[in-house]
Amino acid sequence: QVHLQQWGAGLLKPSETLSLTCTFSNGSFSGDYWSWIRQPPGKGLEWIGEIKHSGSTSYNPSLKSRITISVDTSKKYLSLKLSSVTAADTAVYYCARRWPWFEPWGQGTLVTVSS
Amino acid sequence: DIVMTQSPDSLAVSLGERATINCKSSQTVFYNSNNKNYLGWYQQKPGQPPKLLIYWASTREFGVPDRFSGSGSGTDFTLTISSLQAEDVAVYYCQQYYSSPYSFGQGTKLEIK
Numbered sequence: 001q002v003h004l005q006q007w008g009a010g011l012l013k014p015s016e017t018l019s020l021t022c023t024f025s026n027g028s029f030s031g032d033y034w035s036w037i038r039q040p041p042g043k044g045l046e047w048i049g050e051i052k053h054s055g056s057t058s059y060n061p062s063l064k065s066r067i068t069i070s071v072d073t074s075k076k077y078l079s080l081k082l083s084s085v086t087a088a089d090t091a092v093y094y095c096a097r098r099w100p101w102f103e104p105w106g107q108g109t110l111v112t113v114s115s
Numbered sequence: 116d117i118v119m120t121q122s123p124d125s126l127a128v129s130l131g132e133r134a135t136i137n138c139k140s141s142q143t144v145f146y147n148s149n150n151k152n153y154l155g156w157y158q159q160k161p162g163q164p165p166k167l168l169i170y171w172a173s174t175r176e177f178g179v180p181d182r183f184s185g186s187g188s189g190t191d192f193t194l195t196i197s198s199l200q201a202e203d204v205a206v207y208y209c210q211q212y213y214s215s216p217y218s219f220g221q222g223t224k225l226e227i228k
Contacts, residue, residue: 045165045222046219096164
């Protein structure tokens with residue numbers, strides 16, 4: 001069974017760049033899409049974007065100008081960078097496999113943006 | 116972009132009773148080419164990531180109790196819990212994977228009456 005583990009900095013200042021990494025075990029990176037999804041405290045879920053093992057990406061237009069999603073297939077690493085963060089980017093960030101529904105999910109990383 | 120709207124926002128049901136959550140998409144999520152609805156349902160408990168319950172609108176994920184069922188087609192969908200158990204208290208989300216950007220409903224909070 002595929003298992004996702006994620007990590008990254010949990011406290012950022014406005015204008016900094018959010019950086020998160022997700023790795024998976026017990027599965028293959030190829031053939032599926034690998035997504036990032038976020039959830040502001042007490043609110044709903046927002047799809048951020050995804051990448052295929054080939055490196056092709058698809059981003060949510062609402063965040064597209066600030067997002068970079070990359071993959072290192074040899075290390076089975078998935079990465080998210082979100083630039084110029086503000087308080088509105090405070091959320092729990094999840095990585096997830098999409099095939100085409102989202103399953104499994106990482107455990108989530110709370111990222112707080114505060115001065 | 117496809118907008119997903121759930122109703123109600125919150126729901127209180129007695130133990131053993133039926134719970135029904137509705138989800139409506141702003142455009143169809145049904146693919147004629149394979150006769151499938153690109154719609155999933157998730158359950159989220161506090162401090163946990165969402166858990167997939169239903170995919171293709173009506174197929175239960177492995178290990179999900181059979182009291183959970185999904186129905187509907189096109190733009191209107193329903194998640195039904197036939198006999199509410201205490202462990203079903205959670206927030207439930209529908210989600211379309213028909214087209215990018217993939218979108219979720221706003222969530223329905225299910226509580227015990």
